[in-house]
Amino acid sequence: MQDTRFGDFGGVYAPETLMAPLEELEQAWRTLRADAGFQAEMQSLLQHYAGRPTPLTHAERLSDELGCELWLKREDLLHTGAHKLNNALGQCVLAKRMGKTRILAETGAGQHGVATATACAKLGLECVVYMGEVDVARQKPNVLRMELMGARVEVVRHGQRTLKDAINEAMRAWVSDPQAHYVLGSALGPHPFPSIVADFHEVIGREARAQVLDQAGGLPDLAVACVGGGSNAIGLFRGFLADESVALVGVEAGGEGPETGRHAARFSGGTPGVLHGCYTWLLQDADGQIQHTHSVSAGLDYPAVGPEHADLQARGRARYEYATDDEALQAFAALSEREGILPALESSHAVGWVMRERDVLQGKRVVVNLSGRGDKDLGTIMALRGGSAADGADASEVVA
Amino acid sequence: MSASNRLIEATSALRRDGRRGLSPYITAGDGGLDRTCALLHALERAGATCCELGVPFSDPIADGPVLQAAADRALAAGTTVDGIFATVKRFRDEGGSLPIALMSYCNPLGHRGWPEACAQAAAAGVDALILPDLPVEEGAPVRAAAEAAGLCTIFFAAPTSSDARIQSAVEASQGFLYVVGRTGVTGAGTTFDDGAQGFLQRVAGLAGELPTAVGFGIASAADVTAATQHADIAIVGTALVRHIHAAGPDDAAAVSAAESFVRELVAGTGAPSTS
Ligand SMILES: Cc1ncc(COP(=O)(O)O)c(C=O)c1O
Numbered sequence: 001m002q003d004t005r006f007g008d009f010g011g012v013y014a015p016e017t018l019m020a021p022l023e024e025l026e027q028a029w030r031t032l033r034a035d036a037g038f039q040a041e042m043q044s045l046l047q048h049y050a051g052r053p054t055p056l057t058h059a060e061r062l063s064d065e066l067g068c069e070l071w072l073k074r075e076d077l078l079h080t081g082a083h084k085l086n087n088a089l090g091q092c093v094l095a096k097r098m099g100k101t102r103i104l105a106e107t108g109a110g111q112h113g114v115a116t117a118t119a120c121a122k123l124g125l126e127c128v129v130y131m132g133e134v135d136v137a138r139q140k141p142n143v144l145r146m147e148l149m150g151a152r153v154e155v156v157r158h159g160q161r162t163l164k165d166a167i168n169e170a171m172r173a174w175v176s177d178p179q180a181h182y183v184l185g186s187a188l189g190p191h192p193f194p195s196i197v198a199d200f201h202e203v204i205g206r207e208a209r210a211q212v213l214d215q216a217g218g219l220p221d222l223a224v225a226c227v228g229g230g231s232n233a234i235g236l237f238r239g240f241l242a243d244e245s246v247a248l249v250g251v252e253a254g255g256e257g258p259e260t261g262r263h264a265a266r267f268s269g270g271t272p273g274v275l276h277g278c279y280t281w282l283l284q285d286a287d288g289q290i291q292h293t294h295s296v297s298a299g300l301d302y303p304a305v306g307p308e309h310a311d312l313q314a315r316g317r318a319r320y321e322y323a324t325d326d327e328a329l330q331a332f333a334a335l336s337e338r339e340g341i342l343p344a345l346e347s348s349h350a351v352g353w354v355m356r357e358r359d360v361l362q363g364k365r366v367v368v369n370l371s372g373r374g375d376k377d378l379g380t381i382m383a384l385r386g387g388s389a390a391d392g393a394d395a396s397e398v399v400a
Numbered sequence: 401m402s403a404s405n406r407l408i409e410a411t412s413a414l415r416r417d418g419r420r421g422l423s424p425y426i427t428a429g430d431g432g433l434d435r436t437c438a439l440l441h442a443l444e445r446a447g448a449t450c451c452e453l454g455v456p457f458s459d460p461i462a463d464g465p466v467l468q469a470a471a472d473r474a475l476a477a478g479t480t481v482d483g484i485f486a487t488v489k490r491f492r493d494e495g496g497s498l499p500i501a502l503m504s505y506c507n508p509l510g511h512r513g514w515p516e517a518c519a520q521a522a523a524a525g526v527d528a529l530i531l532p533d534l535p536v537e538e539g540a541p542v543r544a545a546a547e548a549a550g551l552c553t554i555f556f557a558a559p560t561s562s563d564a565r566i567q568s569a570v571e572a573s574q575g576f577l578y579v580v581g582r583t584g585v586t587g588a589g590t591t592f593d594d595g596a597q598g599f600l601q602r603v604a605g606l607a608g609e610l611p612t613a614v615g616f617g618i619a620s621a622a623d624v625t626a627a628t629q630h631a632d633i634a635i636v637g638t639a640l641v642r643h644i645h646a647a648g649p650d651d652a653a654a655v656s657a658a659e660s661f662v663r664e665l666v667a668g669t670g671a672p673s674t675s
Contacts, residue, residue: 001537013506013533015462016556017583019565158468164459171461176584178560274506274533275459287480288511290458 001026004191006311013274014190018171021178026192028098033199038097045089049122050079052203056211056367061338066358069365071216072341073208075232075372080115080145082344082372083204083232088115088183090200092123095181102126102180106170108135108163108228109299109346110142111372112185117151119183127151130170132161135298142376160292163228163302167276186229187306190277194307198234204369205239212367222361224249225369226349227320228264228299230306232371237318247319250309251353253295254322262294266305267313267320280307296325296380297345299372327352332374332381344372345380407499407527407552407575410449411611411632420628420669421449423613424662425503425637426644427470428453429479431654433487438655439644440491444498446662447671449633450575452530455484455504462532464587466638470645481508481517485524492525501528501554501575514545521551528552528575536568543572554578557603557612566606576633577607579614587638589617592626600630624668636665 001023004012014022032038046052054077059070075083088105095103103125107113113129120127129151136143136155146153154173159165167189174182187197205223212220223240225233227250240246255263263269266281273282275290283291283303295301305320312318323331328345331352335341343351347370354366374381382388414421424443428436436453443451456471456479463471488500502509502521509517509529521529529551534542536555546553555569558580570577581596582588604612614627615635627634640661647657 004537011538012535013538014535015532015558016535016565016569017462017558017560017580019535019537019558020560020562158465159458168459168461172464172585175462176588178583273511276461277533282507284507284511288457288508289475290507 001191003195006194006308007314009278009280009310010191010194010307011279012190012277013279014277015175017175017178021174022190022192024098028094029192029196032094032097038093041093042090045093046086046203050085050089051077053207054078056208056215058215059339062334065338066355066361068354068358068361068363069216070354071212071220071365071367072370073204073236073367074370075204076341076343076347076370080111080118081375082111082115083201083235084112084115084185085118086203086235087185087197087200087231088112088119091181091183091196092116092119092125095183096123096125098181100125100179100181102177103183104128104130104170104173104180105183105185106130106163106166107185108166108301109297109344110135110139110146110376111299111344113151113153114142114145116183116185117146117149120151121149128154128173130154130156130166130173132156132163132166134161135163135166138380139298139376140379162298164290171276186231187234187308188229188276188278188280188304194278197231198238198308201231201235202238204232204235205237208236208367209239216365218365219243219246220367221364222247222249222366224251224350224354224366226251226300226346226371227305227309228302228346230309232369234306234308236369237312241317248312248317249353250318250320251350252305252320252322253297253300253349254324254327255294257324258322263322264293264295264301264303265322266303268322272310275304278307280310281305296328297349299344299346300349321353323349323352323356327356329384331355341370342374343370344374345377347371405527405550405552405575406497407450407501410499411576414449414632415611419671421633422447422624422662422666422669423450423452423633423635424448424640425452425454425635427456427467427474427641428484428487429456429474429477430470430641431473431644431651432477433479433483435651435654437487437491438651439658440496440498440500441494442655442659443662444496446659447666448498448662450499450501452501452503452635452637453484453488455481455502455508457505457508460505462585464585464638466587466642470641481512485520488524488526499527500525501530501552502526503530503532506531506533514542515548518545518549518551522549526551528554530554530578532556536572539572556580559583559599563606566603570607570610573610576611576613577603579603579612579631581614581616581627584616586616592623597630604630621664621668624665625670628669634665634669
């Protein structure tokens, strides 16, 4: 295998059974990314099926309130409601061209699971999605969407019962069936996944750069994205990596605050180590055991960060901050009430950081990747807020 | 590698004498480390060639439910890497001479830095490292540190591995080559059908002088006999861990259950009984 690392980070820490499938995948990806037919198929699917390009929206009311110029890259408007479809479609087309018929995936927030179920329905592939029990409960609408599209959802009841455990179980399933293709949902895991996933999300940054030049008349001062494993962030950042004047900021889940130990801010509370196939920043204890994480958003509730981000941080090209649960919830409310956009709780972290840092961002042009929409989070939000006209409403007479 | 490594001595003696061997696996700290130390003595008494001592990890991606649960129990009991090293040291101080391969996911050992981890393991009396999430591609730093400390490194061959991959695993391994008998996590059953035997034969041919140990799904003396048709050593993990756990909370009962089960499995190698 080639170019398996980003600086010191990344690598291929996989069981021997998976090495042949990983080599085969790397080979297929290197061949197909240079293949005009593959590129044309992807381009057509992204445009006519997924709805690319997604718009760049000037959040005018919130900008006025914050004193900065806030632009939102609207991945929430992509088909299925999050950026995840870029990667799921890409990997499923790749897998189909490799002759694969069975697809495995993990999911946290359920968006990657939905995106993979969608791609499999569209392309005629069998789909099994692993999801932790806690996430099944808090992202229930996405479980139903996956099932309606014909995917089988396997509930993972081991460990913390969140994204980390879903990845463990998906990897075990792949070890048991190496003929299947495992569609990893973020820019993490063993090589070549971090590179493949970033490749399929680069379109976010490419579009955002052209759109901000066109609509705002210049480059942004900052490009900001939330970082779970890091796929939406790397997609945005890659568009601006060569523009040194653009500061790149990744926002991790601060949970109840890094000082409480209940968070998923790897760069604030972690150290480098090996998890799920790569060497990167992790939340681990003094004995190298992986620590439990906490975030109000399922998609950021994960103890490791993608290796390309670890390298961008080491090189000083990007910096990594965090927003707490409360800051994300405030951002959710602000975008809902001022802009008429219900953001995913993951994406709300990026906006929450901008809102907290308003003083230093005065007059700055900021592009935030709005990675997904918040429909899936209404249960969580309403449980925290309470009080809706829908509470206790009764339609039984009409129905009967 | 120094010629005094216990594992190399034990596995090359098998070859020299034309015998087959058994390598039982136990999870360190499952039932507490006192029990682990007593179990190591029991495995030695029962006639094991060597053993694999598992370091529990929070996220064991190559393990099935039985070994996941054993790791959870061991971690819940407060098992640490330092505690495991101290247990191996105690076993050696008590006269134990069974070769021990420490089986660990990369992170619990790599976290302390490979040179430190290898030096500490060797000082405690460990003979080899088996790291299920370390392919040969990532092995260089571990191999250098292990060699400096006098530890064997053991890499894997799987049914999906090409001849070229198996060859590089053979070149990077000492003591034995770990052969994954089938695609799957630990614990699911194996049938030693013609396909599996063909694979073991292919590996044995590529391994040449290096002994081979085959694992995954072996649960009975008959399995041991079938597994060692084209391999030097049969590895028994899940079945033994399940057996020990089923014996209940009493250490003496668990240790004697382990000893009699391993004795029965050793008989499957065709070795004369040591009792
Ligand atoms: C809407 C949304 N944004 C962000 C994430 C976090 O993932 P990543 O860091 O890979 O973009 C998720 C993950 O589920 C998500 O659903």
